[in-house]
Every structure is written in C-alpha cells, then in structure tokens.
Amino acid sequence: xxxxxxxxxxxxxxxxxxxxxxxxxxxxxxxxxxxxxxxxxxxxxxxxxxxxxxxxxxxxxxxxxxxxxxxxxxxxxxxxxxxxxxxxxxxxxxxxxxxxxxxxxxxxxxxxxxxxxxxxxxxxxxxxxxxxxxxxxxxxxxxxxxxxxxxxxxxxxxxxxxxxxxxxxxxxxxxxxxxxxxxxxxxxxxxxxxxxxxxxxxxxxxxxxxxxxxxxxxxxxxxxxx
Amino acid sequence: xxxxxxxxxxxxxxxxxxxxxxxxxxxxxxxxxxxxxxxxxxxxxxxxxxxxxxxxxxxxxxxxxxxxxxxxxxxxxxxxxxxxxxxxxxxxxxxxxxxxxxxxxxxxxxxxxxxxxxxxxxxxxxxxxxxxxxxxxxxxxxxxxxxxxxxxxxxxxxxxxxxxxxxxxxxxxxxxxxxxxxxxxxxxxxxxxxxxxxxxxxxxxxxxxxxxxxxxxxxxxxxxxx
Numbered sequence: 001x002x003x004x005x006x007x008x009x010x011x012x013x014x015x016x017x018x019x020x021x022x023x024x025x026x027x028x029x030x031x032x033x034x035x036x037x038x039x040x041x042x043x044x045x046x047x048x049x050x051x052x053x054x055x056x057x058x059x060x061x062x063x064x065x066x067x068x069x070x071x072x073x074x075x076x077x078x079x080x081x082x083x084x085x086x087x088x089x090x091x092x093x094x095x096x097x098x099x100x101x102x103x104x105x106x107x108x109x110x111x112x113x114x115x116x117x118x119x120x121x122x123x124x125x126x127x128x129x130x131x132x133x134x135x136x137x138x139x140x141x142x143x144x145x146x147x148x149x150x151x152x153x154x155x156x157x158x159x160x161x162x163x164x165x166x167x168x169x170x171x172x173x174x175x176x177x178x179x180x181x182x183x184x185x186x187x188x189x190x191x192x193x194x195x196x197x198x199x200x201x202x203x204x205x206x207x208x209x210x211x212x213x214x215x216x217x218x219x220x221x222x223x224x225x226x
Numbered sequence: 227x228x229x230x231x232x233x234x235x236x237x238x239x240x241x242x243x244x245x246x247x248x249x250x251x252x253x254x255x256x257x258x259x260x261x262x263x264x265x266x267x268x269x270x271x272x273x274x275x276x277x278x279x280x281x282x283x284x285x286x287x288x289x290x291x292x293x294x295x296x297x298x299x300x301x302x303x304x305x306x307x308x309x310x311x312x313x314x315x316x317x318x319x320x321x322x323x324x325x326x327x328x329x330x331x332x333x334x335x336x337x338x339x340x341x342x343x344x345x346x347x348x349x350x351x352x353x354x355x356x357x358x359x360x361x362x363x364x365x366x367x368x369x370x371x372x373x374x375x376x377x378x379x380x381x382x383x384x385x386x387x388x389x390x391x392x393x394x395x396x397x398x399x400x401x402x403x404x405x406x407x408x409x410x411x412x413x414x415x416x417x418x419x420x421x422x423x424x425x426x427x428x429x430x431x432x433x434x435x436x437x438x439x440x441x442x443x444x445x446x447x448x449x450x451x452x
Contacts, residue, residue: 065291065331072338090376097334100374104330105291108323112298131379140370147363148326150316 003029006117006161007110008057009102010034012047013188014208015121015164018176020055022163023119025179031113032057035102037095038068038076043196047187054185063105072096075190082190084201090129091203093190099132103141103160110158111149118145123164123172138162169211177217184220197224229255232343232387233336234283235328236260238273239414240434241347241390244402246281248389249345251405257339258283261328263321264294264302269422273413280411289331298322301416308416310427316355317429319416325358329367329386336384337375344371349390349398364388395437403443410446423450 006028010016023030032055034048045062052060071077073095080092099122106118122133131137138160146157164172176183188208189198198205200223212219232254236242249256258281260274271288278286297303299321306318325348332344348359357363364386372383390398402409414434415424424431426449438445 061295063291063295065289067334069287069289070335070338072334090379094376095334096337096376097330097374100333100370101327101330104323104326107326108293108298108321109296111322112296131376132374134373137370137373140366140373144326144363144366144370147360147366148323148358150320150322150357153316153357 003027004117005029005031005058005113005115006119007106007113007115008032008119009106009121010048010052010057010060011121012044012051012186013121013204014176014183014186014211015123015172017051017055017121017181017183017186018172018179019119019121019163020051020057021176021179021181023117023161024056028117030057030119031109031115032060033106033109034060034062035105036062036064037098037101038066043187043192043194047185047196050185054182061109065101065105067095067098067101070096082202084199086203086206090131093203094130097132099130099137100141107145107149107158111151114151115158116156117159117161119161119163121164122162123167123169125166125168135162135165138165168214169207170214173211173215173217177215184222188221193224197222199224229253230343231255231257231284231339231341232345233332233339233341234258234345235332235347236274236278236283236286237347238270238277238412239347239430240402240409240412240437241349241398243277243281243347243407243409243412244398244405245345245347245389246277246283247402247405247407249343249387250282254343256281256283257335257341258286259328259332259335260286260288261331262288262290263324263327264292269413269418269420273411273422276411280408287335291327291331293321293324293327296322308428310425312429312432316357319429320356323358325356325363326367333371333374333384337377340377341384342382343385343387345387345389347390348388349393349395351392351394361388361391364391394440395433396440399437399441399443403441410448414447419450423448425450
C-alpha cells in the first residue's frame, strides 16, 4: 500500500518546519501549502520554499490571498508597527482569522488530493496568545471539517493534526532536532529583512531565542543586529 | 446610535442578492464581499458588482483566491464539464471547501470592521446537495467563529446569518421581490457567457427557472438559447 497523502501548512517558521518533519516521520506523503496573505516581506515564503525542499515535501504550493486590503494586523498593514516589547492580551501581530483561512484552503486542497490529514504547527504554550492557536479552536475546525466537505459527508472526514499544540518551544526544538530539521533555514521573525535575517526584538524572535536557550541547543538564527 | 456593520457574501446570484436585501431590511450597513476563486467566467463577478451597487451595499470588495490550481470542480477546472442533466449525490459543480473559505475570509473582514454578523445566502431546500450549504455546517462555522477571533475571545463573537436556509427557491424569489431585488441583474448559471446570459440547462438554471415558475413570477433571466 502506498503512503497516504497529507497537507502540511508551512509558514517558513520553526513550528511548521517541525510539523512537516513529524508528518514525514509518521509516513505521510506531504503536500506543503504556504499562504501568501500579504505579509510584510517575502523572506518567510522563501524560507517555506527551502523548508519544503529540504524537509522532503512531495510538492509545495503557495496560494495567494491578499489580506492587506482588510488590514487589522501589524503583519499585513504597514501603518501598524510590530511591537518590540512584550504586550498583554492578544497582540497586534494577530492576523484576523488567519488560521481559519489557512485551514480552509488546506481543507479544499486535502479534499482534491484525497488527504485525510492536515498538519498545522500551532502551539499554545510559549505562543503569542492568538485565539486561533488554542486546542479548542483546532477541535472546532475539526468538527467543521467533518461537515464541510464531500469526503466528510461520505464518512472520510479530514482530521486536523496539531502535533505541537501541547509542547513548549524548547520541546518543539528538541523534537525537530531529533528529526533532523535544519532550523537555520527557518524564519520566525515578524520583521525579517529581505535576506531572512531576524530583528531579535519582536515577540516571535524572543520566543524563539528563549526556546533554543531552554533546549540547551545552539541558536542558528541569523540576526541582523544584536 | 449608528447602524451596525455586517459582511454580506455576494456571489452575483439570486440567493445572495436576496440575502443582501434582507440584511439591509434588518438595518445593517452592508459590506459586500465577493470571492474570485478562479470561476470559469467573469460574468458572475460583474453581476455581484451590479447587485452590490443597486442593492445598497456600503462598499463591495472582491478578494482573489485562486482555487483553479487545486481544481476538483467543474466550476474551477476547465477539464471537468458542467453537467446539463440532473445527477445524483454531490455534483461535480461542488467546489471543495468553498463556503468554508468564503466564510473564513468574511470572518477576517468582519473582525476588522467590528461587524457582528455575516450574511450568507445558502439554502438547503431546492439546493444542489452541496455539503457546505446545510444548517449543520452553518452551525459548526458559528461555533468556530466564537473561538477563532479576538472579538470572539472578548465576548463579541460574529454570528453567521443564513436567512434563506429553510426557504424554497420560490419563497426566496417572493421575499426578494417584496424587498425590491432586481433579479434581472443576477446571474445564477454555472456557464453564463461573457454578457451574463444563462445556458438554461445546468443545475443552477433549472432550479432558478423552476423557482420563478413556482412563485408565479416572471423570470427576468436572459437566456442565450432555449
């Protein structure tokens, strides 16, 4: 029996690169999907291309959905600055309904591929407090997926796999390192430069750096200034 | 107190034009959203522009998401023919996860606008058997919306309003006629020509024509041949 296909959402960051490695270890033929939603920079999508290639994805597609027209986030609206100090509550880097939109696109592709699994690298511990990274959100999307598609109606619903959801950043890094993920290829920074070098100051950089420190592993991130 | 904003999904067809009229009657400031998902023709989006303008929408946005790359439907893949005879089961005109994707985009925009309502013109009676037009799908998306967004976390979730869901096509047409909808502006046909003229033979045309007949109202549809 040939390996089953799975869709893996790939942002180019540390978490989704690890999710891809886990999906591969579980034996899936991985169809990587990145969403170009009008991010501030292209470095993230370039990183996704490298991660897909080096991470053994069968193929990699980038779907474009321009969310910059609706704005509402520091990641899609140049008029909103990326914060460089910790903030309370849901940060301005939250992109309205981003994971809902990305999972919806993944669900459509999964249905065409006949894939029964969608992998997404969300995690709730050491995360940024985004509502659409919580286990209850993932469970609700799974319930939706059972009703939303032809495959679901025919008794073959697509499951949402979030293998990192209960892991700390350090645990994610240890797991990915065990699986051979090259984190030097990934870009987590919310304001990386065109070469993919990180600012070292935004929330994503802080969480990532603390993760490598807590995992007692060398941080391969390329910073543009420190 | 000023009127509340709502997002209204507008396809350019008969149902969503009626949903817009209902949202307007309920007093909402309507922000119309059409999704260009690589449909076979542009006539549908042209119709959406006319319906938004004549239907009193505050604004109208078209978001492009190219689903033709994933295919899987007669509406997005030119290699799959639109059937001109009734079929059993879920027809090939079903676009994988289409309503999930459109509602996800509407949810993101609603959050930015501060809108608490999203109107969608799905209906289950006299509909085409699509899984994502059923009441249980709409309810599941509502449950997801409560968890997916900042507004939901803050106790102001967005509701999914599907005012046509329990209506027959004839009842929809009567309600829209009462509200002044000009159905001559709408295009339902799955294979309309560039001028928006309907084929008269596809599933959407058959349902629409039967609806006008059952409502005992004149059918203003422009057919290209009969």
